[in-house]
Structures are given as structure tokens and as C-alpha cells.
Amino acid sequence: MNEEVKNEILRLKEKGLTNICVEGELEQIAELTVEINRLKKLKNAVILAHVYQRPEVILGISDLVGDSFKLSSDCSGINADIIIFCGVNFMAQTAKILNPNKRVFVPSPDAGCSLSDSIKKEDVIALRKKYPDAPVVTYINTEAEVKAYSDVIVTSSNAEKILSNLYKKNKRIIFIPDKFMGRNLARSLNKRIGDEMILWDGSCIVHEKFDVAVIKEYRKKYPNMMVMAHSECPSEIIENVDFMGSTSDMLAQIKNTSAESYMLVTECGLGELATTMFPDKKFIAMCRLCPYMKMTSLENVLETLKNLPSNNEVILSKDLIERSRKSIDMMFELAR
Ligand code: SF4
Numbered sequence: 001m002n003e004e005v006k007n008e009i010l011r012l013k014e015k016g017l018t019n020i021c022v023e024g025e026l027e028q029i030a031e032l033t034v035e036i037n038r039l040k041k042l043k044n045a046v047i048l049a050h051v052y053q054r055p056e057v058i059l060g061i062s063d064l065v066g067d068s069f070k071l072s073s074d075c076s077g078i079n080a081d082i083i084i085f086c087g088v089n090f091m092a093q094t095a096k097i098l099n100p101n102k103r104v105f106v107p108s109p110d111a112g113c114s115l116s117d118s119i120k121k122e123d124v125i126a127l128r129k130k131y132p133d134a135p136v137v138t139y140i141n142t143e144a145e146v147k148a149y150s151d152v153i154v155t156s157s158n159a160e161k162i163l164s165n166l167y168k169k170n171k172r173i174i175f176i177p178d179k180f181m182g183r184n185l186a187r188s189l190n191k192r193i194g195d196e197m198i199l200w201d202g203s204c205i206v207h208e209k210f211d212v213a214v215i216k217e218y219r220k221k222y223p224n225m226m227v228m229a230h231s232e233c234p235s236e237i238i239e240n241v242d243f244m245g246s247t248s249d250m251l252a253q254i255k256n257t258s259a260e261s262y263m264l265v266t267e268c269g270l271g272e273l274a275t276t277m278f279p280d281k282k283f284i285a286m287c288r289l290c291p292y293m294k295m296t297s298l299e300n301v302l303e304t305l306k307n308l309p310s311n312n313e314v315i316l317s318k319d320l321i322e323r324s325r326k327s328i329d330m331m332f333e334l335a336r
Contacts, residue, residue, distance in 0.1 A: 005030045015059040016276030032298040033060035039305045046080035047301070048072075048095065050087035051247045052269035052293040057086050059276065061301060067247050069140055069155045072098045084304060085314075086296045090116040093144040096314040097324050104314040107304045108295035115141040115232075118202030119177040124149040127174050131198055134172040137163060138327065141204075142177060144316055148323035152330040156181065156231045156246035160188055162334045167191070177202030180234045184244065187235060206267050206290045207232035212240050214286065218263060222284055226259035230266040237265060254278055267293065 008030035012018075017026070033056070040047060040061070048071040049062035058065050064074055068091040075083060076099050083104045085092035090113055092106040124136060124146055138150035139159070147153055154162050163185055166173055175182040175197055182199040191197045207230055215227060215237070228243040228250045238244050243253050247270050254262055254274055261282040264271045268287035275283055304312050316324075 001027060004034055008034045012056075012060060016279065017055060017059050029056045029060060029298065032302055036061045036298065036302050036305060039302070040084075043082055043305060043308075044080050045082035045084055045305060046075055046078050047084045047086060048075055050091060050269075050293065051251075051273050052267040052290055053086045053296055054269070054294060055272045055276070056298055057296060057301065058269075058273060060298065062086065065273070067155070068094055070248060071095065075099060082308070084301060086301060087111070088113045088116070088292045089314075090141060090143050092314045093316060094140065094328075096316050097144060097147070097321050097328065100318075100321050103308070105304050105308060105312045106314060107297075107300040107312065109312050111292045111295040113141060113292050114205040115139070115177055115202050116143050116146075119146055119200055121145040121149050123200070124176065127176070127198065127200075131172060131174055133170070134174045134198060135166060135170055136174045136176065137166065138176050139178050139181060144320055144324045146176070147327050148320055150176075150327045152334055153327045154331060157249055158331065158335040159185055159231070162331065164189060165334050167196075172196055172198065174198045174200075176200040178232055179203055180208060181231050183235050184231055184233075184238050204232040206288045207265075208234060209288060210234075210237050210265050210286070212236050215240050215263070215265070218284060218286065222261050222263075224260035225263055225284055226253075226257060226261070227263045227265065228253060229264075233265060241265060250274075251277065254281060269293065 009026050046063045047061050048064050049058045050068060064071055072095040083095050083102050085095050085104060085106050088111040089106060092104050096104040135151040138153050140153050140155050177200040179199045179201055180203055186193050186197045193199060210233055227241040229237050229241040231244050261284050263284045263286045265286055267290045271283055271287050
């Protein structure tokens, strides 16, 4: 083993990777991260990693970690020619919309998302025709074309505030595509589904499958545990947790509280990240893996950086970027 790899193993250990991966894997991981980090500098690239990515991607090679919107907006101030977005396709598209002058690549071009794949621009056009008086409010987990036909984009952190602002002037709102998030919002805002709030039948395959009975069972064993769930979870889950929010909201909540233990009802990557960020806090496992998020590996990041394959580059027309950007800008205005 050469010196560089030995030092890299030490760096990865300091970052906490040994807490979540087997000791024997480290040498193999270190060889790849050394090469990726070398190429990154050489090509003036920045690597963004969603919190649901594999720990070796987050801890070994990423420059920024966060939720999709935070990543895309934070990197606009970075002086880099290339963005490698470790996440799913709609996220890389959002990065391109917010950074049109940079080349954006996604290491796994087949990484879709059950939510974003549930709706196409034609569906939005049909909804608009059916409810011409209702603005279209769209969760950020959608493709650029769907964003382009929307009035305003929301994230899980600002959706309630934006909807509440919009209801001051509108009796009815179309909220797409996440039906569970829509139901949770309708409940908090006291709006009637099907009348004041029109929903689409989309859902996240990770968050729709959690089981309330399991949460209740764990509560008996850990009575002082704080249970947090992502707002993409169904209402029966949300009714049985102590906190609902986005991935960033959940990390902030862990930082600012001192519960005996925490359960994160979301994709497993967040729990893995929390374990390394808060080594003194205790986490109770309750998570599911997103098959799309886990398509990104160190191997395909290396391949993408080395060859910048055209198949992995996000290409959006100027018109599509401008139209979808409009609905994102409206989010900033309404969330103020
Ligand atoms: S966790 Fe759910 S919303 Fe996120 S990428 Fe996977 S399927 Fe899509």
C-alpha cells in the first residue's frame, strides 16, 4: 500500500467512515477517493452529494452535502467549471437550472425517482385545463419540464409557508406530485382535499412504506426516544412522530435537542450521516434504502470525472431553463 493511500485511510477514519463501513473495505475505498479527489482538482470540478448518498461518497469525495435545493443553490457561488451531482436526475437538473453556465454531470444517468417519474408536463397541462382558477404548486422532486409548467416550486421546508401565503388570494390550489405530503399539508392548513387542494397520485417508494406498528413497538423499548419523520411519509406515520420536516430540518433538530435517542423515519443515508455528525448521540435504526440514490458509487463517479461522458451530462434548452427558473424564483419571493 503506498503512502498516499495510507494517509487517505487515516483521513477517512477521522471523518468517521469506520463507524459505518467494514475495516477491510477502507483500502479499496481510499484508492478510489485519492484518484477522484486528484481528478477533481485537475478538472476544477465540485462534487455535490445528497444526504441519502452512500457514506463513502459523502465523507470521501464530496465538497457540499445537503438536500437537493440547498446543494444546487449553495454551489452557485463556487468557482468551478464542472458540477458532479451525486443524487438522482431531477436534482442534477435543478443544479443545471440554477447554474446554467456550469457543466453538470450525474454519475448514474439511470437514477430516476418514483415521485418525479409519476408526473409529466402533459399531466400538468391537463390539470391546469381542468382547474383554470388554481395555481400549480410543485414539490421540487420533479423534472425540469414539470417545473416549467408550474407557478411555484416548494421544498419540504417551505411548502407550508408558501401554500399558506397563496391561500390568502386563492380558494383552490393544485399541489403536485406527492399525495402524502399534500395530505399532510392539507391537514396542517385545514384545507379540504379534492376541493380546496387538488392532489396528484404520486409518492416516494421509500417513505410510503413505513409501519406505524413498528414505531409504537420501539417506543415501548425506548420511551424517551425522539421520533422524526420526513414529510413525504403518509399521515398515519406523521400523527405518531414527534417531529416532521425535511432532511435539513431533522439534522437541525438533532443538533438543537438532547433526547436520549433518536429515530429517523426516512432513507438510511440520513441516519448514517447523523451518526458521523453526532457521534455522542444515540440512533435507533428505522430506515429504508432508496434504490435510485444508491445507484451512485465511487466507481461511477470516477468514470464520470475521467471521461465526462455525454450520456451523463445534463443538457437543458435555454427556454426550459428560463421557464423552470421562473417558478423557482417565485418560491424565493413567496417564502420570504
Ligand atoms: S427517496 Fe423517494 S423521493 Fe428521494 S429519490 Fe428516492 S424515490 Fe425519489
